Amino acid sequence: MNIVVCAKQVVDVGEIKVNPSSGKPMLEGIPKKISDIDKNACEEAIKVREKVGGKVTVLTVGTPDAKERMKELLAMGADNGVLVTVPDKADHLVTSTLISKAIQKMGGADLIICAEASIDQFSGQIGPRVAGLLNIPQLTYCYKVTAEPQKLTAERNLGDRLVTSESSYPVLVTVTKEVNQPRLPSLMQILGSAKKPIEVWGTSDIGAADLKPGIETIDIKGVAMSRKNIVFKDDLDESVSKLADSLSKEGLLG
Amino acid sequence: MTNRSLSLLTAYQRKDYWGDKMVVVYSENQKLACEMLSKARELSAELNEKVTAVLIGNGKDQLSSELIIHGADKVVMTGASLSDLKAEEVSDLLCALAKEEGAGLMMIGSSKDGKELAARVSSKLGVGCSTDSKKLYMRDGSICSERVVFSGNGVAVERFTSRPAVVTVPPKAYDPLPADVGRQGETVRKELPYGTYGSRTVKVDPMLSEGANVEDAEKIVSCGRGFKNSADIKLIEELAGALKGYTLGCSRPIAADLKWLSEDHWIGLSGHKVKPKLYVACGISGQVQHVAGMRDSGLIVAINKDANAPIFKVADYGIVGDLYQVLPKLINAIKART
Ligand SMILES: Cc1cc2nc3c(=O)[nH]c(=O)nc-3n(C[C@H](O)[C@H](O)[C@H](O)COP(=O)(O)OP(=O)(O)OC[C@H]3O[C@@H](n4cnc5c(N)ncnc54)[C@H](O)[C@@H]3O)c2cc1C
Numbered sequence: 389m390n391i392v393v394c395a396k397q398v399v400d401v402g403e404i405k406v407n408p409s410s411g412k413p414m415l416e417g418i419p420k421k422i423s424d425i426d427k428n429a430c431e432e433a434i435k436v437r438e439k440v441g442g443k444v445t446v447l448t449v450g451t452p453d454a455k456e457r458m459k460e461l462l463a464m465g466a467d468n469g470v471l472v473t474v475p476d477k478a479d480h481l482v483t484s485t486l487i488s489k490a491i492q493k494m495g496g497a498d499l500i501i502c503a504e505a506s507i508d509q510f511s512g513q514i515g516p517r518v519a520g521l522l523n524i525p526q527l528t529y530c531y532k533v534t535a536e537p538q539k540l541t542a543e544r545n546l547g548d549r550l551v552t553s554e555s556s557y558p559v560l561v562t563v564t565k566e567v568n569q570p571r572l573p574s575l576m577q578i579l580g581s582a583k584k585p586i587e588v589w590g591t592s593d594i595g596a597a598d599l600k601p602g603i604e605t606i607d608i609k610g611v612a613m614s615r616k617n618i619v620f621k622d623d624l625d626e627s628v629s630k631l632a633d634s635l636s637k638e639g640l641l642g
Numbered sequence: 643m644t645n646r647s648l649s650l651l652t653a654y655q656r657k658d659y660w661g662d663k664m665v666v667v668y669s670e671n672q673k674l675a676c677e678m679l680s681k682a683r684e685l686s687a688e689l690n691e692k693v694t695a696v697l698i699g700n701g702k703d704q705l706s707s708e709l710i711i712h713g714a715d716k717v718v719m720t721g722a723s724l725s726d727l728k729a730e731e732v733s734d735l736l737c738a739l740a741k742e743e744g745a746g747l748m749m750i751g752s753s754k755d756g757k758e759l760a761a762r763v764s765s766k767l768g769v770g771c772s773t774d775s776k777k778l779y780m781r782d783g784s785i786c787s788e789r790v791v792f793s794g795n796g797v798a799v800e801r802f803t804s805r806p807a808v809v810t811v812p813p814k815a816y817d818p819l820p821a822d823v824g825r826q827g828e829t830v831r832k833e834l835p836y837g838t839y840g841s842r843t844v845k846v847d848p849m850l851s852e853g854a855n856v857e858d859a860e861k862i863v864s865c866g867r868g869f870k871n872s873a874d875i876k877l878i879e880e881l882a883g884a885l886k887g888y889t890l891g892c893s894r895p896i897a898a899d900l901k902w903l904s905e906d907h908w909i910g911l912s913g914h915k916v917k918p919k920l921y922v923a924c925g926i927s928g929q930v931q932h933v934a935g936m937r938d939s940g941l942i943v944a945i946n947k948d949a950n951a952p953i954f955k956v957a958d959y960g961i962v963g964d965l966y967q968v969l970p971k972l973i974n975a976i977k978a979r980t
């Protein structure tokens with residue numbers, strides 16, 4: 389079975405600081421990582437391969453430095469990687485088109501796994517978009533995936549109800565954070581990942597040189613929050629009594 | 643800006659170029675559909691387009707007049723042969739409708755179903771999509787949408803350069819218009835094409851709910867993984883009781899992984915967004931995704947044994963200490979003051 393994991397390099401949103409004068413988030417110099425739930429997607433792909441056999445390819449649309457991050461997924465157990473160079477202006481329309489064209493160039497996939505959402509965009513668009521472009525079924529928000537040779541069954545959290553769905557292949561699945569616990573690669577696996585191939589494809593290599601986004605981001609506004617930040621850390625009884633007094637003064641105990 | 647994109651932009655700004663005739667509104671949640679209709683009416687006046695609401699599946703006939711009295715000019719009923727409203731087929735129907743009738747803007751309710759549907763529709767139409775749009779407006783002839791990004795650390799202002807503009811709209815973003823019982827509208831039944839796909843729904847189970855309404859709560863006491871087992875949650879129940887007028891909240895792992903509380907308690911980026919007067923976070927580390935759901939609270943109090951926990955950076959008052967020692971003392975102290 390040919391399995392493709394879509395994984396994205398993102399800025400570590402937990403490390404973003406606010407520019408004190410403009411109030412806007414500062415994105416330069418923030419460490420980058422693989423978006424959290426994409427590791428769950430990779431873990432699930434490896435589990436499926438362990439059960440039904442096949443190959444796991446990590447597919448990333450990103451900047452050249454994403455190669456280093458992709459190696460973490462190869463160390464977990466993915467077989468190879470494809471990095472598609474992201475154009476200057478990319479929205480979800482552009483990214484999903486590149487992903488689907490890259491999958492077509494690979495000769496197609498039986499199973500494509502994305503995360504329910506990324507930590508920088510949190511839109512959950514890429515999975516359903518890729519499924520739409522390839523005109524295949526989509527099983528979203530899966531917290532349990534059971535792959536068999538002929539069909540895949542998934543338990544899905546749709547917020548107001550739990551849905552069990554099944555599909556023939558090819559199918560695109562998006563997984564939640566709860567679907568599994570991503571494995572931590574051993575030192576041997578980390579060293580071994582250096583030998584696994586990562587191909588780099590340009591947009592013209594996949595016949596997608598002239599893509600235009602459908603949305604332009606024209607500004608990123610800050611979300612200012614000012615808090616008192618009064619932290620009591622000394623004697624416990626004293627801390628508790630100070631906190632209770634403060635709450636009382638704020639009129640919150642009535 | 644290059645000449646090319648400039649001429650494209652002016653072309654987009656020229657109404658005749660789009661050939662758009664309507665704003666489409668769709669949600670399986672009737673209340674949310676009415677909220678979107680209110681915004682759709684406002685924008686349709688600016689866009690000079692009609693507002694079309696869509697009903698999909700069978701047995702929905704009586705809902706049509708409700709949509710008209712809340713602002714729809716037209717209601718299209720389609721997909722009567724569909725018993726299972728899966729994203730694959732429903733997106734085919736919406737794409738066919740958008741193409742046939744010329745949609746300039748599609749507003750889809752931002753439930754999980756709505757989000758996956760909107761994304762698939764946008765891919766099939768080859769257009770942009772703004773998920774969880776908080777604000778929607780026209781600026782210099784373009785449709786713009788604002789949405790939270792970077793797990794709550796920023797708000798992106800997005801401008802559509804493609805049509806139809808597709809957005810998903812969360813509940814309570816807009817007030818519905820008052821029902822205008824005299825309002826006239828057209829209801830049409832229309833069979834639109836859809837494909838067949840290799841997926842099917844096997845089983846649907848209700849989501850367990852304890853009926854917590856965190857969104858409207860005045861005071862919320864929340865628990866995180868700092869609690870060692872589910873029985874200990876009685877500690878925050880007691881604290882909440884002492885505070886009066888409380889609701890219990892929790893972090894994602896408490897609801898989604900451990901299932902100590904039902905998901906209606908789950909607060910954060912992927913859970914409920916809350917703005918109580920008082921939010922008390924006990925044993926919650928304060929990762930950005932949790933903070934995204936409670937940053938608009940009036941006063942934030944944190945109890946955590948780790949002085950470096952990020953929750954203290956977003957708190958007004960905090961106690962560094964073991965919650966198993968702090969909570970019983972705090973409960974007594976509050977009781978003594980009320
Ligand atoms: C895309 C995405 C979306 C997400 N959405 C959400 C969301 O909507 N809501 C959400 O909550 N999370 C969400 N998360 C998960 C989030 O990143 C964190 O993993 C989660 O909030 C951590 O929950 P926690 O604080 O309960 O647990 P932990 O991070 O494990 O923190 C437990 C805290 O308890 C403290 N503690 C331990 N013992 C004690 C004690 N005896 N006394 C006092 N303190 C103690 C520890 O110091 C620690 O700070 C999301 C993640 C992703 C990737």
Ligand SMILES: Nc1ncnc2c1ncn2[C@@H]1O[C@H](COP(=O)(O)O)[C@@H](O)[C@H]1O
Nearest residue numbers: 394395449502503506509511512513514
């Ligand atoms: N640039 C990208 N390259 C590869 N996969 C991606 C990319 N962007 C998004 N994805 C996948 O789509 C998921 C949802 O992303 P998003 O639509 O940004 O919320 C991610 O978690 C990834 O699995």
